[in-house]
Amino acid sequence: MNKLSPILKSLLFPFSLLYGLIVSVRNLLFDFNILPSTEFKIPIISVGNITVGGTGKTPHIEYLITLLKDDYKIATLSRGYKRKSKGYILADEASTSYQIGDEPMQIKRKFPDILVSVDKKRVNGVKNLLQSEHGTDLAAVLLDDAFQHRSIKAGLSILLIDYNRPITQDYIMPYGRLRESAGEKDRANIIIVSKSPENMTPIDRRIIVKELDLLPFQSLYFTSLDYGNLEPVFRDNAINIINEDWDKDNFSIILVTGIANPKPLREYLENFSDLVEELKFPDHYSFGTKDIDLIHSKFEHLKGENKIIVTTEKDATRFYDMDINHESIKKHLFYIPLRIKFLNEDKSKFDVQIMNYVQKNKRSSNLHNIKTDSI
Template structure:
């Protein structure tokens, strides 16, 4: 019944996005390019949870050469509007959780938010390379490169349009990608698995695309004490919390798992409930969450001392399963 209800709206959504893309393709809707900085878009075709943020962080951490880098994001979930530069005193309510997470990882890097990306590019501090987080559908700006993320488990070519599925536009949109970054892959991929994915991309594109396969790894939890708790209460407000919960289960006894919506904004009642729960925790107990959830809570912790004394987050980073040097060679040539 649900599929029947969502099927017709997805057809209408597909028509609207097709017309919009054609208007840009035909030059009826303007698309602005910038001679400087070099603009690299990190985006996707599906909503949420495709690994864009880990890719942006990887690029910054491993960038080759002396280019000055910057990050521009929409700042999803913020209560503000317009162009804002992220600083150490910013809150998730002001700039969104992802930009705040970038700033905490790279304090010296210019990070800004602006829903109008062309305006954001104009106002950014001077940089050589600007990484645009989640701007693949923002076609009023013409990028130097488009890196499109798709998870290995839920590839874009097996998905359908919103609201029937998770796609923001037709799978044919992959034609605008310069490279496809496959995220959250198993640590070992067979030639057959890679070939199947490449065929899925080719079915929706007029030409072959460079495809690079990546996964994620976790580091030691970060929190108020070096000696980690052995019992954990887990919570996460991200698009796909399954990998987080799976890995966290290896860190000790799991007493609780709570899932919030993506980019969840904690209410005053929820914060007080977490504080009260933390107050009853023993020394070997703690909360464990994701980095994005932690930065959303960080500005409240001065008023929540018990939560602050028991709250840890799990760092995560992306890595290439293979062909890492080929990726950097390709990026340097394009």
């Protein structure tokens, strides 16, 4: 919940009612086919949320890519939030975060052999993918942040819910953090409770299952965040860092983030250093020269025998594309990859559900029979 004063919250509540009414009417128009949803003759998996702020969409998209890429030709399609371009773009080796956005750029750098595309109009984006030279081999499209984008009817819809911000205890924005009512979760085929504690007890799990009150066709899974090893942003310039040789009491870190919620990463870094200073910027922030100068100044005045700058993998994509003049930043700038980990037996069940969906619905399958007026 937002930490607002009671007076301000009471003033925002009527706006939440109005916004909620508008969103509910829009959803009803889609439910009754007054507003059209396009279906395609190809497996389409949507990954999204109904909460403002990060729920871990990109790591979950990357997990799906890793799961599918060895057996199928796949593509990702996202809006490309805060990119400086317009229309449909299929990323290539020359693409930058300014052209396609930071999250698609992160995916393209990590998985250069898959198709990464952006288009604000998702229907147009899928049409362009299918009509491209790669279209005949394409086996599935992963839609990023598309739970509200109902102009496409995904064959499999995955809804992410942050364990720390239960949607059943939240409200429509701006009073709360929900983009639409918690009841819209019923549109999802799969619900994943992300950022769950690894030591979640069976009773905690049962409480969440009861609160969500799933429909018979819905599957529920739990994932936690898993931080990888430090990686240099500028590999050719970076110092050689061996974490085991650096003691916690003489190891200093500046954490630079442009994400919705950097708190978990800061808490993780505090396991390795007694001195973690932080520079927080807005989500998807576009760093400029003055910001680089500020980071450099902060780094130069940082105490400790050994010190580095740490950022997120998403933020690193924007630093890649910058002309940074300070060599000390290039030498000491690292990022931490973020992965997801399924709890208990969820991984095998989830993998089977995804693979079965793609296999049964790929275009070469006789079982596939989806109507579309486009492809």
